[in-house]
Amino acid sequence: MLQTGFASNQRNGTTARSWASASIAVILILAILITCGGTVAAQTAPAGEARGTAAIPLAADEREWLARRRDIRLAVDPTRPPYEFVDSLKVYSGIASDYVRRINEALGINMEPMVGLSREQAVEKFLGGDLDVIPCVVVMEKWGQRMLYTNPYMTSSIVIVTREDAPFISSVRALTPERVAVLMGYAAQVYLEADYPESNWVLAGTTEEALEKVSKGKLDAFIGDLATITYATQRLGLKNLKVAATTPYRFQMAFGVRQDWPELVTLLNRVL
Numbered sequence: 001m002l003q004t005g006f007a008s009n010q011r012n013g014t015t016a017r018s019w020a021s022a023s024i025a026v027i028l029i030l031a032i033l034i035t036c037g038g039t040v041a042a043q044t045a046p047a048g049e050a051r052g053t054a055a056i057p058l059a060a061d062e063r064e065w066l067a068r069r070r071d072i073r074l075a076v077d078p079t080r081p082p083y084e085f086v087d088s089l090k091v092y093s094g095i096a097s098d099y100v101r102r103i104n105e106a107l108g109i110n111m112e113p114m115v116g117l118s119r120e121q122a123v124e125k126f127l128g129g130d131l132d133v134i135p136c137v138v139v140m141e142k143w144g145q146r147m148l149y150t151n152p153y154m155t156s157s158i159v160i161v162t163r164e165d166a167p168f169i170s171s172v173r174a175l176t177p178e179r180v181a182v183l184m185g186y187a188a189q190v191y192l193e194a195d196y197p198e199s200n201w202v203l204a205g206t207t208e209e210a211l212e213k214v215s216k217g218k219l220d221a222f223i224g225d226l227a228t229i230t231y232a233t234q235r236l237g238l239k240n241l242k243v244a245a246t247t248p249y250r251f252q253m254a255f256g257v258r259q260d261w262p263e264l265v266t267l268l269n270r271v272l
Helices: 018-034 060-067 093-107 121-129 187-195 207-215 226-236 262-271
Strands: 070-072 085-086 092-094 110-113 133-138 154-163 182-183 202-204 220-225 241-257
Touching: 060 154, 060 220, 060 262, 070 133, 085 220, 092 093, 093 110, 093 133, 093 187, 093 262, 110 133, 121 133, 154 207, 154 226, 182 187, 182 207, 187 220, 187 241, 187 262, 207 220, 207 241, 220 226, 220 241, 226 241
Parallel strands: 070 110, 182 202, 182 220
Antiparallel strands: 085 092, 133 241, 154 220, 154 241
16 A cells, blocks of 8 residues: 655654544545546437436527537547546546536537547647547646636645655655656656756656556656556555655646637536
């Protein structure tokens, strides 16, 4: 199990209650991530006439807008559990998929993931106008001119993970970048390269790859988001890792929508 060691490293000491609270927090995060996962099924209700108690009232112009755009193409990341992923049966799964399902039901639409694409291919097609919505995107300034954001629906913290027997680490500045992995192309890399432009971080292809190298002592640490780390550590069964320190970085997840569809942003926000 991933331990939370950053509290015990602080010089003013730590009570047993702090340790218990930290452990419970990690367990709760894992429970939420596991139970929130879902799959997306096509909806059959007419656009704007959703089934069940989740349906929201729509004005006539909103129903007309949705009726003309019932099938909405999603750009998804197939390998980003627990947020979103495509499982072995090619079913779109994870936390974001549950939000997609609920929105489909509430609005009576069919937001459908375009599987078979890598994350890079999906983003490229979205930016080129071939796909309509990114259901799980980090709210970042660099995307601000290329898509519209909904209200954020999820927040995660970026932390430092080391082996349990690693020396005390107080912050990012205490690390040797050449011995620290970050996930290539994701938020942690963007934040770190902006704040430490002279540093050469080890770019990892997957969270699992990075955590296994830290576990085996091939790297000193991994900097990534707590939710993904918790999920991956449990899945891999790594028992010699701990959250050694927090960082000042947090990020928010939202739906990213093509720029010419502000009407959809308004509707999604009403469901979120």
